Amino acid sequence: EDGNTLTSASGAQTDLPERILGRIEDAAARTLRDRISRREPLTRDEVDSIDMFLSSLLVRVPSARQSLQEGVAAIALLERETAAANRYPAPDSDGFERNALAHAAVNALTAVLPELEQMTHRVLMAPAGEFFVTSDRPALIWSPIGFNGIANRLCEVTFPLSPTSLLLLTWHGSDLSGYCPADADD
Numbered sequence: 001e002d003g004n005t006l007t008s009a010s011g012a013q014t015d016l017p018e019r020i021l022g023r024i025e026d027a028a029a030r031t032l033r034d035r036i037s038r039r040e041p042l043t044r045d046e047v048d049s050i051d052m053f054l055s056s057l058l059v060r061v062p063s064a065r066q067s068l069q070e071g072v073a074a075i076a077l078l079e080r081e082t083a084a085a086n087r088y089p090a091p092d093s094d095g096f097e098r099n100a101l102a103h104a105a106v107n108a109l110t111a112v113l114p115e116l117e118q119m120t121h122r123v124l125m126a127p128a129g130e131f132f133v134t135s136d137r138p139a140l141i142w143s144p145i146g147f148n149g150i151a152n153r154l155c156e157v158t159f160p161l162s163p164t165s166l167l168l169l170t171w172h173g174s175d176l177s178g179y180c181p182a183d184a185d186d
Contacts, residue, residue: 004060004102009095017102021056028053032161036123039179047121048113050167054159055112057139059104072100115150116157119169123161124182131163 004018027049035042042050059068076093083090126132141148143155150157157169166182 004105006099006102007095017106021060021105024049024052024056036161036165039123039125041178048117050121050161051113051116052109054139054157054167055108055116056105057159058112058141059101059108061138065101068101068104069097072097112150116169119157119171120173121177122168122170123179124166124168125179126164126166126182130182132160132166134160134163 004021005013005015006017007013027046031042031046031049034040035046058064076091076097079093080090082088124132139157139159141150141155141157143149143152145154146152148155153171155171157167159167159169161167
């Protein structure tokens with residue numbers, strides 16, 4: 001709760017990050033409902049809405065949020081311990097820890113979005129009677145070699161858009177962007 005609320009040092013709060021993310025989610029939902037469900041070509045704005053939703057989702061799901069919060073807590077602890085070891089006053093990390101998740105969600109738009117924009121976008125359509133598996137962390141970044149991250153040019157990103165459509169992003173084959181049938185044997 002309030003994970004996308006920013007709190008100032010004075011205690012004032014703003015839900016601006018949540019409102020921005022809500023607008024992105026609305027735009028992506030309209031694109032899914034109005035265009036992708038009918039397999040219509042997407043405008044640049046519609047592709048951007050899906051990419052923005054995906055990039056923010058990478059840090060908004062519970063497992064990612066927990067991992068981010070644990071990492072921020074570890075950084076804050078290291079800063080306090082370093083200050084103590086050097087006999088400096090302990091830094092005030094409350095604001096850093098409290099606002100980390102909201103900053104991560106918004107920063108994902110600027111850090112991940114430019115990369116996604118360069119990738120090939122294919123919407124795989126499930127065969128009749130078949131469905132894509134979804135989970136509590138639906139977006140998946142995978143690579144056969146190296147680290148699993150967008151910067152790895154061998155990575156693939158999968159993101160179920162509905163039970164019957166799945167977005168596949170890759171770094172190759174830009175001429176293959178569009179809707180593609182998925183073979184049940186693949």
